[in-house]
Amino acid sequence: MPRLLLMTRCLLVCLLAASAGAADELHPGGAATGSAGPEALQATAPGLDLMLGLDAELGRALFEKLWVPAPTATRASDGLGPLFNARACVNCHPGNGRGHLPEGGQGFGAVLKLSQPGADAPIPHPVLGSQVQDRAATGLRPEGHMALRFERVSVRLEDGTEVALRRPVAEITPAPSDPVTLALRVAPPLVGLGLIEAIPEAAIRSGADPEDRDGDGISGRAANVSSRALGQEALGRFGWKAEMATIADQSAQAFSHDLGLSTPLYPDPAGDCPTEACRAMPHGEDAGLRDGREVSGAALDLVALYLSSRSVPARRDPTAAEVLRGEQVFHEIGCAACHRPGFETGAEAARPDLAGQTIWPYSDFLLHDMGPGLADARPGVDAAPGEWRTPPLWGIGLTRAATGRESYLHDGRAETLLDAVLWHGGEARAARDRVTALPKADRAALIRFLESL
Numbered sequence: 001m002p003r004l005l006l007m008t009r010c011l012l013v014c015l016l017a018a019s020a021g022a023a024d025e026l027h028p029g030g031a032a033t034g035s036a037g038p039e040a041l042q043a044t045a046p047g048l049d050l051m052l053g054l055d056a057e058l059g060r061a062l063f064e065k066l067w068v069p070a071p072t073a074t075r076a077s078d079g080l081g082p083l084f085n086a087r088a089c090v091n092c093h094p095g096n097g098r099g100h101l102p103e104g105g106q107g108f109g110a111v112l113k114l115s116q117p118g119a120d121a122p123i124p125h126p127v128l129g130s131q132v133q134d135r136a137a138t139g140l141r142p143e144g145h146m147a148l149r150f151e152r153v154s155v156r157l158e159d160g161t162e163v164a165l166r167r168p169v170a171e172i173t174p175a176p177s178d179p180v181t182l183a184l185r186v187a188p189p190l191v192g193l194g195l196i197e198a199i200p201e202a203a204i205r206s207g208a209d210p211e212d213r214d215g216d217g218i219s220g221r222a223a224n225v226s227s228r229a230l231g232q233e234a235l236g237r238f239g240w241k242a243e244m245a246t247i248a249d250q251s252a253q254a255f256s257h258d259l260g261l262s263t264p265l266y267p268d269p270a271g272d273c274p275t276e277a278c279r280a281m282p283h284g285e286d287a288g289l290r291d292g293r294e295v296s297g298a299a300l301d302l303v304a305l306y307l308s309s310r311s312v313p314a315r316r317d318p319t320a321a322e323v324l325r326g327e328q329v330f331h332e333i334g335c336a337a338c339h340r341p342g343f344e345t346g347a348e349a350a351r352p353d354l355a356g357q358t359i360w361p362y363s364d365f366l367l368h369d370m371g372p373g374l375a376d377a378r379p380g381v382d383a384a385p386g387e388w389r390t391p392p393l394w395g396i397g398l399t400r401a402a403t404g405r406e407s408y409l410h411d412g413r414a415e416t417l418l419d420a421v422l423w424h425g426g427e428a429r430a431a432r433d434r435v436t437a438l439p440k441a442d443r444a445a446l447i448r449f450l451e452s453l
């Protein structure tokens with residue numbers, strides 16, 4: 001975008017941001033804003049109805065529950081697998097925070113998604129399915145294990161600073177006999193999901209500019225996906241490639257692919273498992289119990305309620321001089337073109353606690369072409385291999401406090417916020433180049449601002 005246009009746009013946005021910085025933005029989740037620490041990610045949002053709060057606690061128990069393979073005597077917790085990646089949701093989403101790459105024997109929360117080469121939407125592999133499961137019930141072999149190596153890339157900033165970046169390259173051992181496309185994904189933090197769901201579709205779609213009519217070099221495309229929970233086509237809002245429309249859709253897919261548990265939305269008790277050997281294993285379904293599934297529709301709703309009613313962390317030091325300077329830089333160099341600061345949730349949202357809130361997620365929830373450096377070979381349901389959904393930035397400054405490590409971007413490659421920004425390419429190339437040209441103090445202010453979110 002021409003510099004003048006950028007400055008005019010910034011003047012407007014910055015004025016908005018500056019006035020907001022003083023008031024609203026202190027409460028990024030509106031009435032659902034909680035404490036300023038990582039415990040906010042797990043805490044119940046203030047304002048949630050008391051009865052719903054009790055149900056949300058049941059949802060929490062299901063999110064943290066350790067499942068076991070069938071059969072067991074009690075039947076209440078069985079049905080895990082036969083192929084699975086983890087025994088509980090919380091294993092990959094520790095403290096509702098971000099997952100990490102498995103390195104040096106520690107860290108967890110990453111999966112390998114699969115597709116057949118050359119397809120323009122994901123097509124399951126005939127033997128391995130949609131995802132590599134690295135664990136299995138007794139009597140069955142896991143599909144394989146993830147092996148990672150890192151390619152190193154060095155970036156020189158204009159002030160002479162060298163930054164060492166890494167790009168993970170994943171393989172499966174043993175290697176499958178026929179060709180397969182692998183895609184490494186870390187678990188995103190689960191922040192403000194109910195509020196994101198409560199943003200009217202039209203508000204998100206109105207930001208899309210797929211043909212780049214305004215000529216600012218940034219397009220932004222809404223993902224259209226089919227929602228099993230809604231029973232219709234809907235805007236994709238969740239996941240790195242905006243592949244899921246609702247929290248329930250994403251959770252049901254997780255039960256199926258990550259834990260091997262059936263729900264009314266993914267009714268196959270074998271989960272993501274195409275082979276005969278796997279399909280012949282015992283399962284945890286009981287006619288007449290739990291809608292006949294391993295996890296009932298009611299239980300799935302409780303998990304979705306739990307995730308939709310967590311508080312959004314309050315900002316830390318939002319009015320410190322360096323943070324305010326960083327916020328100004330963020331707008332001036334064009335970050336806000338995709339990381340859109342604010343939204344209003346719908347007045348008619350199904351849950352009164354989520355309705356009519358001014359929120360500050362720092363995302364437009366649209367897909368952007370982020371260039372070849374971030375692309376992998378697997379397309380999304382409605383996303384090219386190089387297209388990613390702008391991730392919300394609220395709570396991002398609590399990453400290390402929440403989980404002890406930092407792993408940003410879809411495959412966890414970035415170990416610092418600066419690394420994450422330096423990987424930006426494609427539509428974000430210009431903004432990224434402005435970061436490399438920033439004076440040191442402004443770059444530090446930009447990072448400090450991100451840390452305050």
Ligand code: HEC
Binds near residue numbers: 089
């Ligand atoms: C083996 C690790 C793993 C387990 C177990 C797991 N997840 Fe996830 N989760 C992920 C990954 C990876 C993603 C990102 C997927 C993508 O975008 O392609 C994700 C994404 C999500 C999202 C979308 C968040 C967003 O902001 O876009 C939700 C919601 C979610 N998981 C809920 C659950 C629930 C509920 C369970 C348990 C039923 C669960 N997860 C179990 C790894 C896991």
Ligand code: HEC
Binds near residue numbers: 396424431
């Ligand atoms: C063209 C749109 C666009 C612009 C402009 C943009 N970003 Fe991003 N940003 C994205 C997308 C898309 C991702 C996710 C990419 C991925 O995971 O591969 C992302 C990821 C990030 C992340 C990591 C988030 C996470 O959860 O891992 C940070 C931090 C970030 N951006 C900050 C910035 C800053 C600071 C700027 C300005 C210099 C900026 N972005 C400009 C689209 C954009």
